[in-house]
Amino acid sequence: METGKQLSGTLAVAVFTAALGSLQFGYSLGVINAPQKVIERHYAMSLGVWSERSALLENSTEGEGSSEDQTHPDVVMYWSLSVAIFSIGGMISSFLVGFIGDFRGRVKGMLMINVLAVAAGLLMGLCRLWKPHIMVITGRAIMGFYCGLTSGLVPMYIGEIAPKAYRGALGTLHQLAIVIGILLSQVIGLDFVLGNDEMWHVLLGLSGAPAILQSFMLPLCPESPRYLYILLGKEQEARKSLHRLKGAYDPASDLEEMRKEKEEADRQPRVSIRSLILSSVYRQQLLVSLMMHLSQQLSGINAIFYYSTAIFSKAGVSQPVYATIGVGVINTVFTLVSVALVDRAGRRTLTLVGLGGMCCCAVAMTVGLRFQNNFSWMSYVSMTAIFLFVSFFEIGPGPIPWFIVAELFSQGPRPAAIAIAGCCNWTSNFIIGMTFPYIQAWLDSYVFVLFAVLLFGFTIFIYLRVPETKGKTFEEIAAFFQKKQRINKDNAELQQLKTSSDA
Known part of the structure; x- marks a missing residue:
């Protein structure tokens, strides 16, 4: 009988569902770049520094790269913050990956943080209702915080559920989903699609869409067997999870590997970041x-x-x-x-x-x-x-x-x-x-x-x-x-x- 090397339908669903978080990460990375001039224009209008002269300057220098020199300093500051705050959010939240992953498990952890992504998407999607610069920056900060968590939880979950023979290929899907998300944001961000004056806020708001789909699919995904066995000591639940992920096979060798790892982990004190x-x-x-x-x-x-x-x-x-x-x-x-x-x-x-x-x-x-x-x-x-x-x-x-x-x-x-x-x-x-x-x-x-x-x-x-x-x-x-x-x-x-x- 096969020793768990086969790729089951449940495993495919679990990996695809987890990778939706990576897709959202990639989309959020790339989405802010294409409509830069449009967003700057709306920032300027919100701040009260936009004028007919600004419009004439922008039109006359479009495509020459010199319009940037004419941009109001406040607009430059808020635009730079819109871009940079995403990385700052990720830097802060990346330290919490271990806590979230162990607190409720890998699957429930990913489900829990989707609240952040949906909130960030709503803030950016509805930004024209109030002050665009404040709502976009806040939304980007929350989305960065979410992406810092998902960029750790997704590889962790996939690495723990993947069969040894396919661990590398399935692990690479995290990066594949990121680059597909970046490409998607570049295409949708074209001027004649959503990267224009009428639809730019929708373009930014779609950053939270994958989280909604993922929230419906995560309850169908089995928890990581390694988390269940090694951290919680639930051997029977780990066995059930292995059967769901790998189909009908004898999980004795996988459980034995986890048992040895658990014994090693139990002999050592809890490993914190410090x-x-x-x-x-x-x-x-x-x-x-x-x-x-x-x-x-x-x-x-x-x-x-x-x-x-x-x-x-x-x-x-x-x-x-x-x-x-x-x-x-x-x-x-x-x-x-x-x-x-x-x-x-x-x-x-x-x-x-x-x-x-x-x-x-x-x-x-x-x-x-x-x-x-x-x-x-x-x-x-x-x-x-x-x-x-x-x-x-x-x-x-x-x-x-x-x-x-x-x-x-x-x-x-x-x-x-x-x-x-x-x-x-x-x-x-x-x-x-x-x-x-x-x-x-x-x-x-x-x-x-x-x-x-x-x-x-x-x-x-x-x-x-x-x-x-x-x-x-x-x-x-x-x-x-x-x-x-x-x-x-x-x-x-x-x-x-x-x-x-x-x-």
């Missing part, structure tokens, strides 16, 4: 987790999206917004490639290929930007580098950090580890968003040299320190780090003895 940071036992896993998330955010992917429209315009693309949507399509396609390859090629291999490829593309981007004024064909080098950069990102560095943290840690420290890694991700995202314009002004066309150096460093680190987790149990992965820790300790003791004898 104790995890201070513990030497988990230091190697935590370092790897943080570096994986830093490699995602400090790779320069946000800089690519920042530059893409200008590069496409320089290359003679008449509607660069459609080329940017093309980048979004590439984003989605290569995330699908990652879904197909991650359980065959492995996490470590795909991450190394992705980071190495991005490093080469960053060098090509630098050459293209440096010489595009001298040689017109250099713009096409830059365009090609953009598409390849995004492709390499989605093959490995984009999706893998989100779920590999759940693989590196056992049940006890897993929620705290996901919370710390999530906070690292959100914080580095916020720092890049705030500092990139200054870095770009300082380095100009050489800005991608900085990212090439960082990518090279991350590639070396992952080659030397990150194990392959494909096909391994959580116990086997933990044993790898324990063995490595013993070797490092023995080496340190030998070095100390050698130093003492020399003296």
Whole structure:
């Protein structure tokens, strides 16, 4: 009989339902960008700083990139806050992932936080009834708080319910749902769809729509068997959950694995965020987790999206917004490639290929930007580098950090580890968003040299320190780090003895 490797209908429903939270995360990330000028105009009218002269200036400079210089300082401030507050909300709530996940369970935790998403969607959708700038900023803050929680709960739940043979592919669906959400927001945000004066508030309000659908579907999803058995000690309920997720099979091997993990967890004190940071036992896993998330955010992917429209315009693309949507399509396609390859090629291999490829593309981007004024064909080098950069990102560095943290840690420290890694991700995202314009002004066309150096460093680190987790149990992965820790300790003791004898 099969040992639980098959993909059942219930498992598919559970993963799809959880990934709706990731879709909402992606949509919320991308939705604010397309209608920027429309939103700024409504902010200006609400603040009383809009005039006929402003309209004439905007119309006369449209498409030239100079209208931004004419925007009222108050409008710039409120617009910047509308964008940045999302990351701040995520940074704060990412610390609560472990508490929410353990308080009521993974499924009820996701259901509980949907109240935040619906409230945020209503605030933004109804913003024209009062002061748009206040309601949008409040809605974005609450949505960021929600997304900080869902970006931890979704990978945690999927990682715990996925069969070992499909853990990587199913874990990658979190990132796939994010990039589909971003692409969806780009398409719906086009001027002739919802990104216009009449419908922009509806565009923002739709951010909360996936939460409504997810709320109806979550009661159909089984709770994580690992949560039921290891945290609550409910073996029979865990057995029922395994049968629902994997069909008719003998769950003895899965329960035995969980029993060993529970015994290990019971021997150790409860792992809080503070104790995890201070513990030497988990230091190697935590370092790897943080570096994986830093490699995602400090790779320069946000800089690519920042530059893409200008590069496409320089290359003679008449509607660069459609080329940017093309980048979004590439984003989605290569995330699908990652879904197909991650359980065959492995996490470590795909991450190394992705980071190495991005490093080469960053060098090509630098050459293209440096010489595009001298040689017109250099713009096409830059365009090609953009598409390849995004492709390499989605093959490995984009999706893998989100779920590999759940693989590196056992049940006890897993929620705290996901919370710390999530906070690292959100914080580095916020720092890049705030500092990139200054870095770009300082380095100009050489800005991608900085990212090439960082990518090279991350590639070396992952080659030397990150194990392959494909096909391994959580116990086997933990044993790898324990063995490595013993070797490092023995080496340190030998070095100390050698130093003492020399003296």
